[in-house]
Amino acid sequence: MRMRAAVLRRAGLARPYAQSRPLCIEEVELPAPGAGEVLVQIKAASLCHSDLSVVNGDRVWPLPIVPGHEAAGVVAVVGAGVTELTPGDHVALIFLSQCGVCARCREGKPFLCERGTQANREGRLITGGPHLRLGGELLHHHMGLAAFAEYALVAARSLVKIPRELPFVEASLFGCAVMCGAGTALNSAGIRPGDSVAVVGLGGVGLSAVMGAVVAGATRIFAIDAGDDKFTLASELGATDCLEAADAVARLRQMLPGGVDHAIECTGTVDGFSAALEATRRGGTTSSTSLPHAGESFSFPLARLVAEARTLRGSYIGSCVPGRDIPAYAELFRQGRLPVDKLVTQRIALDDINAAFDALADARVVRQVICF
16 A cells, blocks of 8 residues: 655754755555554654654664654554454554563563564564565664554554543653653652652653652652743643753752752753752662763763762663553543643644754754644
């Protein structure tokens, strides 16, 4: 079959993207799903900084590629051997497929699946591929999904069934922003009732971490960002204190001299990670959700790590088990305890995608969602 999709042939083009147009809307061909695969009609796909890192070249992916990894839709066709899903099911797409048999999957950490990670790096599905074509040319799948398209051919293990009453626009955020942010607060960081928390960086992941900290029972939540344009939303979501990044650590230490129990970094910058680390108390935990440019590094005195009993954590996909956590987060949304709808800045069309990446790069939005 044929579908409209956003195709990236060259990363790192100059901004504004509305003029350089790195993403071209093309008629792409895809086959029927093979064994273990599912064809999903995409209903909503959100733009995330991980997608921006593909466009600007911060993260290297095989090209050409169809980006997009934060989406929701309806099962259209299932391939041989797929029994857990049927046509008409509503699903959230998960950007790391789980093989279920590697060492990491067997120990209950599918977010570190070795085979899924390798497939993503190669721009294919865990079941094979690449499967997408433009003329005679193969196109790669971003994170096993390639969701900036009318349809996505994905591995069945990249999908989680969601309630039909969960709106597609909000559901699209559950596969990335919510798992990475709220999941870090609820899983990786280990926040407990009464704890204090700092969240550095108030994009979709950072604001989801604020919501997760509220659900976890934190009683003091510092929201830190380079500007104050997202402070109102952060407060609505449960932040008790909002601080501009320039002097955030000094001000936080005045209000809470020992520092916070947990800091969650969501900026993708060394400065952001440094601020999160210095905001954390002795014996506390600093978690990072970010994937900055591969060349970035950070230096920290080893003596402090030991003498201050520090815990530094990387949190990939919020340490989530998607089949367990997404239904739980969807129920929290239904109860009004995880108001994901507040993260949606605007709804756009697929043809608006280049200008939308300009808005994302300028931090003028939280989440823009392509509606099909």
